[in-house]
Amino acid sequence: MARITLDHLAHAYKPDPRGPQDYALKEINHVWDQGGAYALLGPSGCGKTTLLNIISGLVHPTRGRIRFDERDVTELSTEARNIAQVFQFPVVYDTMSVRENLAFPLKNRGVPRDRTAARVEEIAHLLDLTRVLDRKARNLTADMKQKISLGRGLVRPDVAAILFDEPLTVIDPHLKWQLRSTLKEIHRALDITMIYVTHDQTEALTFADKVVVMHDGAVVQTGTPEELFERPAHTFVGHFIGSPGMNILPCRVDGATAYIENEPVSLTRAYRTLPQGQRIELGIRPEFVRLQERGDGLPVRVRRIDDIGRARIARVELAGNALAASVPETFAIDGDEAALAFDPRHVHIYADGHLVAGEPAR
Ligand SMILES: Nc1ncnc2c1ncn2[C@@H]1O[C@H](COP(=O)(O)OP(=O)(O)OP(=O)(O)O)[C@@H](O)[C@H]1O
Numbered sequence: 509m510a511r512i513t514l515d516h517l518a519h520a521y522k523p524d525p526r527g528p529q530d531y532a533l534k535e536i537n538h539v540w541d542q543g544g545a546y547a548l549l550g551p552s553g554c555g556k557t558t559l560l561n562i563i564s565g566l567v568h569p570t571r572g573r574i575r576f577d578e579r580d581v582t583e584l585s586t587e588a589r590n591i592a593q594v595f596q597f598p599v600v601y602d603t604m605s606v607r608e609n610l611a612f613p614l615k616n617r618g619v620p621r622d623r624t625a626a627r628v629e630e631i632a633h634l635l636d637l638t639r640v641l642d643r644k645a646r647n648l649t650a651d652m653k654q655k656i657s658l659g660r661g662l663v664r665p666d667v668a669a670i671l672f673d674e675p676l677t678v679i680d681p682h683l684k685w686q687l688r689s690t691l692k693e694i695h696r697a698l699d700i701t702m703i704y705v706t707h708d709q710t711e712a713l714t715f716a717d718k719v720v721v722m723h724d725g726a727v728v729q730t731g732t733p734e735e736l737f738e739r740p741a742h743t744f745v746g747h748f749i750g751s752p753g754m755n756i757l758p759c760r761v762d763g764a765t766a767y768i769e770n771e772p773v774s775l776t777r778a779y780r781t782l783p784q785g786q787r788i789e790l791g792i793r794p795e796f797v798r799l800q801e802r803g804d805g806l807p808v809r810v811r812r813i814d815d816i817g818r819a820r821i822a823r824v825e826l827a828g829n830a831l832a833a834s835v836p837e838t839f840a841i842d843g844d845e846a847a848l849a850f851d852p853r854h855v856h857i858y859a860d861g862h863l864v865a866g867e868p869a870r
Pocket residue numbers: 521532550551552553554555556557558559707
């Protein structure tokens with residue numbers, strides 16, 4: 509078990525990288541605490557697998573060091589790093605029984621038989637595999653096989669960390685929810701550092717205590733699910749997390765007021781020194797924008813109202829910008845004219861995509 513430190517780590521697949529555009533992984537400095545449940549979240553091609561492969565030792569980084577506790581492991585093989593990995597597709601021995609599959613990583617390392625047997629029982633119990641322990645893996649479904657792969661990753665108690673790369677890809681949708689919660693419980697029970705790579709925000713937010721969000725080869729925010737929701741550090745995080753994502757609108761800011769075209773929006777923070785020449789935008793999540801009758805608030809045109817089960821979301825147009833807003837249960841629309849009320853505590857200001865802190869408005 510270990511704390512994993514990434515120290516000025518960067519990677520380019522090209523042999524002679526010149527600018528940031530040549531790096532699949534731009535410089536990252538990060539500490540994965542011992543025992544943490546982390547998700548590495550981002551769209552396809554953002555560099556998640558590259559980073560995971562650097563941690564496991566499958567890829568040697570172009571620059572920087574990687575340490576497990578105080579030990580520099582940058583030059584060590586995967587084997588020597590003592591990392592367990594679970595991939596998208598099951599890695600099981602078809603001719604072996606489930607019990608033999610689970611025992612394999614321990615047998616390989618010379619763990620005594622009685623300890624192996626007890627650990628296999630424990631992991632099988634956590635994954636609900638007890639009743640199939642003596643069946644051959646060959647005859648099981650893809651879901652079950654992936655559970656065995658998970659079990660083989662989890663079975664070694666001494667690993668520095670377990671890395672999961674999109675482990676639920678082959679799992680049947682109705683089982684995914686169940687297995688996500690199971691993995692979370694297993695993390696609590698085993699106290700092992702786990703890093704879970706996914707492009708699926710639901711998987712990341714259910715599994716992880718801390719989520720590392722990547723975009724275009726760079727980490728754009730590391731935070732708890734609440735922090736990512738409440739205070740996205742980058743417009744990409746606002747947009748990528750949430751359903752629908754954050755509304756992001758071009759604006760002009762004067763002290764503690766933002767203007768969308770000429771419509772004023774009050775802010776709880778003041779922005780006296782916004783960077784010159786950068787793209788200034790306002791971000792607010794649909795959950796904090798309320799649709800109401802024309803009168804007070806920003807005038808909008810309602811394009812449509814979607815019922816998304818737990819809420820109604822209005823798609824509206826404000827000064828030529830498309831926005832999503834919450835529709836209160838009691839609100840009934842007449843025609844397409846309405847207004848919006850922004851909760852000022854949840855309005856954020858961004859410069860070239862990055863959150864600007866501002867100061868408390870007086
Ligand atoms: N072996 C390789 N050689 C050259 N370029 C690569 C290699 N592996 C990945 N890349 C490139 O590096 C970038 C990051 O890829 P990576 O696989 O790390 O992203 P990802 O976020 O894991 O995406 P996905 O979920 O699709 O696997 C992409 O532009 C990809 O094309």
